[in-house]
Amino acid sequence: MNLLNIELKKILPYSTFWVILILVFALIPAVFYGIGQIQIQGAPFDMKQMYRFPGVWNNLTYLASWFNLLIGMLLVILVCNEFSFKTFRQQVIDGQSKSDFVISKIMVMVIISLASTIYLFLIGMLFGLTTTSGNVSMFENIHYLGVYFIQAIGYMSVGFLLATIIRSTALSIIIFMLSILIESIIQIFVPAGIERFFPMEIIANLTPNPIYQSMMVQAQQMQNMQMNGQVTPPQMDMLSLGTTIMVASIYIMLFWGVTYFILTKKDIR
Numbered sequence: 001m002n003l004l005n006i007e008l009k010k011i012l013p014y015s016t017f018w019v020i021l022i023l024v025f026a027l028i029p030a031v032f033y034g035i036g037q038i039q040i041q042g043a044p045f046d047m048k049q050m051y052r053f054p055g056v057w058n059n060l061t062y063l064a065s066w067f068n069l070l071i072g073m074l075l076v077i078l079v080c081n082e083f084s085f086k087t088f089r090q091q092v093i094d095g096q097s098k099s100d101f102v103i104s105k106i107m108v109m110v111i112i113s114l115a116s117t118i119y120l121f122l123i124g125m126l127f128g129l130t131t132t133s134g135n136v137s138m139f140e141n142i143h144y145l146g147v148y149f150i151q152a153i154g155y156m157s158v159g160f161l162l163a164t165i166i167r168s169t170a171l172s173i174i175i176f177m178l179s180i181l182i183e184s185i186i187q188i189f190v191p192a193g194i195e196r197f198f199p200m201e202i203i204a205n206l207t208p209n210p211i212y213q214s215m216m217v218q219a220q221q222m223q224n225m226q227m228n229g230q231v232t233p234p235q236m237d238m239l240s241l242g243t244t245i246m247v248a249s250i251y252i253m254l255f256w257g258v259t260y261f262i263l264t265k266k267d268i269r
Helices: 002-011 015-036 047-051 055-084 087-093 098-131 143-166 169-187 199-204 210-227 241-265
Strands: none
Touching (some): 015 047, 055 098, 055 169, 098 143, 098 241, 143 199, 199 241
């Protein structure tokens, strides 16, 4: 609680923290609403279906996952400020250990991720309750909120590691925002199948594309039909959600461990 209290005293008066957080919280429902209003001539579906239960949870968390990059960038700024303003150095001089520093930042990640997840729950309930009719389970697929929570921590953990290594706000943000592109380039040169296990790929796939999910369901249905000798289904090459969560969790803990290791080896300048 003492570590958390110290972190809150540093973060709450910081205007950049509130600007980024409010920007994310404002853009998610605005963009989600805007996409649902798109009218496509001749389309066999109504875009407003994305607001309805139970699909709203997958649709909303997938959209919100793109804004997790901003949340990760926020963590980068907070950590780099510790080095730029010498607060990390002063806290170590005052008796705080380097492990305390890591733990305090993990608590910040959890709080931000939890706040974002609760906010998405409220948005999802608002859209779902105002657009859904009929006997539909509103809590079906709500597990995507829990997956989003892990994903938000994952992106911030990547930002935490990069900020600790680089310690320059501008350069850390650039590397963080380009990390997906850099990883995609590296994936070209690795054997097929291995690219699915790259860290940013795993974290991004925690909230799957709803269209791809629909294709997966259709493929599964076709596979069931094929078992009856009716048709050959298309092959959908994607890790299961359970496997993705497990690998992502391992990566997150690995990021924390490497960050702590780097802090113990670097000086406190």
